[in-house]
Amino acid sequence: MPESVLREASQAVTEVAGEGVSILGISHRSSWFRNVLDEAEENIRGLLSIPPEYRIMFLQGGATLQFSMVPMTLLRGRSDPAEYLHTGYWSGKSITEARREGPVRILKGSSLNFGALPSASELESQHHQNAPYLHYVSNETVEGLQFHRTVGRDDVMRVCDMSSDFLSRPFDINKYVIVYAHAQKNLGPAGVTVVILREDILSRVSDDMPAMLDYREHANMRSVYNTPPVFAIYITMLVLRWLRKEIGGLEAMDAMNQAKAAALYSALDASQNFYRGHAAVRDRSLMNAAFRLPTVRLEQSFLEQAKNHGLYGLEGHRSIGGIRASLYNAVTIEAVMNLCAFMENFQQQHGRESELNESASMKAAL
């Protein structure tokens, strides 16, 4: 989270400027909060040049609730299967939820352990023009894989979970009917999810939908159908303002993210396989780098020593272990350079040890 945002947030908890009340007590129907919502929406619209026929909503329930709301809206009662790309941990979760609502056809590449994304040519024969929609996850945080292209065909509606790379780079909203992203990666704190939805999708919502899962209610009530997560939306607005005014927009943000990722992956590549990246080079994520060390014991030492150097949150996801470095928007290039320097030092201390171990186990094997 940017420092300037934390300062304003901390102040707002004590008292919202000019309102005489803490943000934790302010009404979600106040004109102050309506302005917050409007500025948040306007900033997203400006950053991505979103045309008026797209609605922007701030919802609860995370990407997980969108895993259900999307197929409840677009798949229920259909006989043609929706196409779901299975590219890693999170897209797998989206498929489980979609299957409860209707037929799903899985599209995937040839990589067995989600070490690479399916290429355009691998997918070409799998796409079908009758699919109600295509769903994919633009960035798989666990495996550190990111699409660097738009997937699918233009005559099939695209839905994309951009939870972990939304607003890290520009993209063309006109290629999608629904884009969603929870806030807790690049946008704000946990508890709010941004949904951008092409207006005509609203006419597809069935009338028996529970109100909280009905995009029409949220669109018509402009994100205050029920009490929204006021504080989380306020922080999101501050981050969006920072992105637009201080960073200067998504081209600038993308350039910074490219530079950070280049530094980290160069460090991996220079390590002569001491640090072993999980993702194929072509599909490396600018947001998350997942990598292993020669042994689990070394990984544990790495994590412990990293903490002593003030480098936190480097544990790999519990499903695959290892190390994961995340490079979200608010991570500075200085922080990445610190990490690279730590990695180099750690290798100098332990690289030899690992060679000795490997040579010892080779001798034992002989």
Add this chain to the structure above:
Amino acid sequence: MPESVLREASQAVTEVAGEGVSILGISHRSSWFRNVLDEAEENIRGLLSIPPEYRIMFLQGGATLQFSMVPMTLLRGRSDPAEYLHTGYWSGKSITEARREGPVRILKGSSLNFGALPSASELESQHHQNAPYLHYVSNETVEGLQFHRTVGRDDVMRVCDMSSDFLSRPFDINKYVIVYAHAQKNLGPAGVTVVILREDILSRVSDDMPAMLDYREHANMRSVYNTPPVFAIYITMLVLRWLRKEIGGLEAMDAMNQAKAAALYSALDASQNFYRGHAAVRDRSLMNAAFRLPTVRLEQSFLEQAKNHGLYGLEGHRSIGGIRASLYNAVTIEAVMNLCAFMENFQQQHGRESELNESASMKAAL
């Protein structure tokens, strides 16, 4: 929100003590946050003496999502109607959602404009032992009505929306299978909802339930099935700690709430019908007092002058208008006395004016 909670919250936004990171950036899988969740749960358990066979969860989506999750879990596929008390604005909303999931029978009293709650004798003949469950709202915030008894019969499962009076007074959890309450009244900021559920209810969840609406997922994962609203839960924990350690528990809180309500209702009753309470005396809420002034013009002056005296948020709900004073846990007796003094002064200034108007319109009518 109590002052001490705001101070700690503001500090945590800058940096969580001992963690070197803002609460807006801390992992929901950290041991720090696990401790927050555990303390929040333990405090609720302690305050209400909740036995181990009840699960306590912190969810998203507000009471509105519970309006759907409850009938999705307990009513879908049933032929006997669930009983829903219709006692005001919010219970009406719960009924709309329940009807999407299965048959519902409305129970109500004889009051035409929700000016009173149904009495025990009015309800006695309406209850049916075959109902899958009885649902009611313990406190109707819009109308200022509150049940001062447990409703229903012991051989029909009770579900209660306590969003607006949860932890304002003691109650016996053993009388209910599900109690839920969003946080933004007595507990914390908007964005988190507490659900207390008797364990055996988990076996009634259908396997085709979307994961986010499946109580089993949240109970088994102890509120971290997906990324929870970390900040809102932290604030809730601080408020619970305040309630237990600083206030001294629910008997003490109830005594304070009784005193606050007594002061306000005495002011209404002493006004000789200048301030006209909406609720029948028997069903007056300790949390919200809804009342009218002789004219809409006077109500507008009242609200404007109240703001000049630092008294905010007194507008009645948009569905019924008028004035509404809320007396939630964090409202101090001093604040209520200030309001009462303001009301008395306002009446002294404007009471005569309103009499003159009334006498003028009587003359005009003659």
